Amino acid sequence: MKEQFVTYIRNLQNTITSRLEEIDGKSTFKEDIWNRPEGGGGRTRVIENGAIFEKGGVNISEVHGKLPDSMQHYFGVKDADFFACGLSLVLHPTNPMIPTVHANWRYFEMYNQAGEIVDQWFGGGQDLTPYYLFDEDARHFHQTCKTACDKHNTSFYPKYKARCDEYFYNAHRNEGRGIGGLFFDYCKVLEETSMQDWFNFVTEVGNSFLDAYCPIVEKRMQLPFTKTQKDWQEIRRGRYVEFNLVHDKGTLFGLRTNGRIESILMSLPPKVQWVYAHNPEEGSEEDRLLKVLKEPKDWVLL
Amino acid sequence: MKEQFVTYIRNLQNTITSRLEEIDGKSTFKEDIWNRPEGGGGRTRVIENGAIFEKGGVNISEVHGKLPDSMQHYFGVKDADFFACGLSLVLHPTNPMIPTVHANWRYFEMYNQAGEIVDQWFGGGQDLTPYYLFDEDARHFHQTCKTACDKHNTSFYPKYKARCDEYFYNAHRNEGRGIGGLFFDYCKVLEETSMQDWFNFVTEVGNSFLDAYCPIVEKRMQLPFTKTQKDWQEIRRGRYVEFNLVHDKGTLFGLRTNGRIESILMSLPPKVQWVYAHNPEEGSEEDRLLKVLKEPKDWVLL
Numbered sequence: 001m002k003e004q005f006v007t008y009i010r011n012l013q014n015t016i017t018s019r020l021e022e023i024d025g026k027s028t029f030k031e032d033i034w035n036r037p038e039g040g041g042g043r044t045r046v047i048e049n050g051a052i053f054e055k056g057g058v059n060i061s062e063v064h065g066k067l068p069d070s071m072q073h074y075f076g077v078k079d080a081d082f083f084a085c086g087l088s089l090v091l092h093p094t095n096p097m098i099p100t101v102h103a104n105w106r107y108f109e110m111y112n113q114a115g116e117i118v119d120q121w122f123g124g125g126q127d128l129t130p131y132y133l134f135d136e137d138a139r140h141f142h143q144t145c146k147t148a149c150d151k152h153n154t155s156f157y158p159k160y161k162a163r164c165d166e167y168f169y170n171a172h173r174n175e176g177r178g179i180g181g182l183f184f185d186y187c188k189v190l191e192e193t194s195m196q197d198w199f200n201f202v203t204e205v206g207n208s209f210l211d212a213y214c215p216i217v218e219k220r221m222q223l224p225f226t227k228t229q230k231d232w233q234e235i236r237r238g239r240y241v242e243f244n245l246v247h248d249k250g251t252l253f254g255l256r257t258n259g260r261i262e263s264i265l266m267s268l269p270p271k272v273q274w275v276y277a278h279n280p281e282e283g284s285e286e287d288r289l290l291k292v293l294k295e296p297k298d299w300v301l302l
Numbered sequence: 303m304k305e306q307f308v309t310y311i312r313n314l315q316n317t318i319t320s321r322l323e324e325i326d327g328k329s330t331f332k333e334d335i336w337n338r339p340e341g342g343g344g345r346t347r348v349i350e351n352g353a354i355f356e357k358g359g360v361n362i363s364e365v366h367g368k369l370p371d372s373m374q375h376y377f378g379v380k381d382a383d384f385f386a387c388g389l390s391l392v393l394h395p396t397n398p399m400i401p402t403v404h405a406n407w408r409y410f411e412m413y414n415q416a417g418e419i420v421d422q423w424f425g426g427g428q429d430l431t432p433y434y435l436f437d438e439d440a441r442h443f444h445q446t447c448k449t450a451c452d453k454h455n456t457s458f459y460p461k462y463k464a465r466c467d468e469y470f471y472n473a474h475r476n477e478g479r480g481i482g483g484l485f486f487d488y489c490k491v492l493e494e495t496s497m498q499d500w501f502n503f504v505t506e507v508g509n510s511f512l513d514a515y516c517p518i519v520e521k522r523m524q525l526p527f528t529k530t531q532k533d534w535q536e537i538r539r540g541r542y543v544e545f546n547l548v549h550d551k552g553t554l555f556g557l558r559t560n561g562r563i564e565s566i567l568m569s570l571p572p573k574v575q576w577v578y579a580h581n582p583e584e585g586s587e588e589d590r591l592l593k594v595l596k597e598p599k600d601w602v603l604l
Contacts, residue, residue, distance in 0.1 A: 032579070046578045055578070172557040238570070245547035246557060255474040255548060268540070268576040275572070276348045276357070277334070277564045 001120065001195055002083060005107045008199075009060045009087040010043075012105075012206050016089065017045050017058050019210050023217055026051035029058065034260050039065035044263045048270070052098070052221055056091035057266030067110065070256055080118070081111040087206070088250075090267040091213075096233035097223040099130035099137065099178070100240065101213050102267070104250070105206045120195060122202045123185035126209055127164050128216075129178030129240060131233040133289045135299075137216045138179050142299035144212035145182045145205070152201040153193075160184045165296040170243050175293040177243045181212075232286055235278055237269035244268065303422065303497055304385060307409045310501075311362045311389040312345075314407075314508050318391065319347050319360050321512050325519055328353035331360065336562050341367035346565045350572070354400070354523055358393035359568030369412065372558055382420070383413040389508070390552075392569040393515075398535035399525040401432035401439065401480070402542065403515050404569070406552070407508045422497060424504045425487035428511055429466050430518075431480030431542060433535040435591045437601075439518045440481050444601035446514035447484045447507070454503040455495075462486045467598040472545050477595040479545045483514075534588055537580055539571035546570065 017029045027050030035041035042061030047053050062085040072078060086106030093100065105124035112118050128141045142161070149156035164183035169176055182205060187198045244251050244267055254264035280286030319331045329352030337343035344363030349355050364387040374380060388408030395402065405428035412421040430443045444463070451458035466485035471478055484507060489500045546553050546569055556566035582588030 030578075048578060055576075057578070172563055234573075241543060241574075242547060242567075245544060246554070252548070261474055262579045265544075265576065266578055270576060271536075272543075272574045272576070273572060274357075274567065274570040274574070276332075276350060276359070276568055 001107070001199065002085070002109060004199060006062055006085050008203055008206070009085060009105065013043065013045065013058055013060050013087055016087075016210060017047075019214065020047065020053065020056070020058070020091070023214060023221075024050040024052045027053065032262075034263065036061075036063050036065075036260070039063060042260065042263060044260070044266065046266055050094075052093055052095070052217060054092050054094040055266075055270035056089070057263070058087070058089040059263050059266065060087045061085065061263070071253075075110070075119075077110065077118075079113060081115070083109040083111075086124070088267075089209075092237070092269045093217065093221075095221060095223065096131040096225050096229045097134075097220040098217050099128045100237075100269070102127055102129070103206075103209050105202050107202075120188070121185070122187040122195075122198045124202055124205065125160065125164055125181060125183035126205065126212060127168055127178055127181035127183065128213075129236075130289065131236050132229070132285055133179070133292060134216075134220070137219070138297075138299045140215060141179075141181060141212050144208050146300050148204045148208040149182070149201075151204055152197070156184075156201070157182070161298075168243065170239055170247065172246065173239060173242070175239070175290065176296055177240060177293075179292060179299070180296060231273060232280070234269075234271055234273040235275055237272045238274045241268055241272055303409070303501065304387070304411060306501065307424075308364055308387050310505055310508070311387060311407065315345065315347065315360055315362050315389055318512060319349075321516065322349065322355065322358070322360070322393070325516060325523075326352040326354045329355065334564075336565065338363075338365050338367075338562070341365060344562065344565060346562070346568065348568055352396075354395055354397070354519060356394050356396040357568075357572035358391070359565070360389070360391040361565050361568065362389045363387065363565070373555075377412070377421075379412065379420075381415060383417070385411040385413075388426070390569075394539070394571045395519065395523075397523060397525065398433040398527050398531045399436075399522040400519050401430045402539075402571070404429055404431070405508075405511050407504050409504075422490065423487070424489040424497075424500045426504055426507065427462065427466055427483060427485035428507065428514065429470055429480055429483035429485065430515075431538075432591065433538050434531070434587055435481070435594060436518075436522070439521070440599075440601045442517060443481075443483060443514050446510050448602050450506045450510040451484070451503075453506060454499070458486075458503070459484075463600075470545065472541055472549065474548065475541065475544070477541070477592065478598055479542060479595075481594060481601070482598060533575060534582070536571075536573055536575040537577055539574045540576045543570055543574055 021028050027047050029045035029047045032044040040063035044059045046057045048055050064083040067080040067082045088104045090102045103126035107122050109117055110119040146157040160182040164180040167183045189195055323330050329349050331347035331349045334346040342365035346361045348359045350357050366385040369382040369384040390406045392404045407426035409424050411419055414420045448459040462484040466482040469485045
């Protein structure tokens with residue numbers, strides 16, 4: 001399963017970065033190969049100052065070794081070894097009419113001292129963070145997520161859509177980070193679902209990413225925007241930073257376990273503003289977005 | 303003590319904001335009075351888009367009531383009531399040759415069910431975050447801190463200087479947030495030191511703030527700067543955000559206990575950049591700053 005999924009994310013990274021470069025037309029991804037002293041490493045690919053993408057990263061990593069103490073405690077195990085691999089991506093477009101997108105697909109194995117697998121699971125998801133809300137884009141993104149889920153289990157989309165709204169939530173602002181998508185974790189063997197079934201599901205979602213996001217980029221990339229709209233995007237990007245640094249378990253885990261900082265924090269937007277007590281005008285497009293972030297909508301029939 | 307310190311911080315807020323408005327010459331502080339539903343409130347004063355100060359806040363608050371659960375747990379007490387008050391300030395100048403400054407002076411009381419004080423302490427400090435390092439500014443700031451400390455106890459400056467370097471540290475970057483100053487907490491009654499002695503010390507530091515910072519502002523405010531130097535400032539401001547959102551206990555406590563978000567996060571800089579794997583040129587001024595942040599210096603004789 002390990003080899004199968006590693007091969008999958010390596011290929012997916014290639015497929016995704018090629019397609020994004022094609023869309024961008026100006027910048028290309030810069031690659032950094034890095035090694036983790038305790039075992040494993042990664043291939044970080046970052047694009048900056050593109051025609052479409054102001055900043056973005058599409059990273060894979062495969063790390064292994066002794067499970068860090070903080071995680072032993074978290075999982076309630078002792079002296080365990082682990083293997084983890086995954087693909088993480090975040091794209092921050094220049095044009096505020098194009099949403100920011102985040103996606104992640106990962107696989108985890110835990111071993112006893114004899115080197116036997118004692119636990120294993122998949123996790124991941126993909127979610128959208130618009131600055132201006134086009135309902136048809138939200139519907140398209142969610143419909144693509146749902147179609148991928150439904151091929152495997154019709155209970156998945158409603159469940160993982162709800163978890164996504166719950167997880168990507170800025171509790172200190174009482175608002176969602178974006179308009180959601182899918183979020184799943186600890187996908188383990190069940191009576192009716194094997195690890196191979198989970199692999200098929202997770203890769204189905206991974207394969208749906210470009211179909212979920214690229215049509216939105218292509219539809220909005222030519223739209224004009226004003227300085228005020230760009231400012232609004234940069235203010236909202238501040239909320240993205242707040243979520244990632246205050247609430248996101250993946251980011252905090254990386255920071256606390258001596259992960260590669262630049263690969264972890266590639267998710268942070270290129271230019272950000274914090275304006276004191278900024279509130280959009282009642283009834284404006286900006287205000288409409290905030291209202292939706294405060295009460296997640298069902299974008300497609302569940 | 304409570305009334306004495308509340309009166310002090312109210313007056314100090316007036317003194318500080320008046321002097322800063324005088325220096326700025328263009329913008330003035332905007333005031334927001336707010337109430338905390340569970341008891342108390344505050345007076346937030348924010349300046350934006352000034353001639354000198356791109357953004358800054360000088361806030362006071364006095365809050366009281368039942369000690370929040372998370373804090374009962376933290377202090378190992380049950381069913382305690384509390385009172386806390388303090389002044390917090392952060393100033394982000396436009397010109398990257400002027401350092402950002404942060405200061406805070408606070409007082410805390412804890413009560414049993416009979417309403418008797420069971421614990422009380424002062425805390426606070428002031429610290430400097432330069433983008434370009436002028437050694438004489440660092441020496442001036444630290445010397446002012448030391449002079450204030452020495453009037454009370456010559457052991458204070460070395461102790462609280464070291465704590466400041468320790469506390470304002472971005473562990474995930476292996477570098478200090480800035481070049482330090484003073485940081486002290488849990489200043490309680492000791493054999494040789496009464497609460498009144500602590501009050502005298504803390505207010506001495508509070509009174510030294512304008513002398514520590516304003517001469518630096520006035521010396522650097524006319525210096526020219528380039529777009530590249532401004533970019534460097536905005537990148538370094540990103541590290542400021544990382545510290546405040548990932549490590550700062552005060553910020554996280556505020557976010558977790560339903561504090562007034564806009565008053566807590568007024569500390570975040572107005573415009574910030576995150577550039578992937580940005581490294582200044584070896585031997586440049588930017589590089590020299592980083593080296594000092596990685597190994598705190600003694601700016602004055604201890």
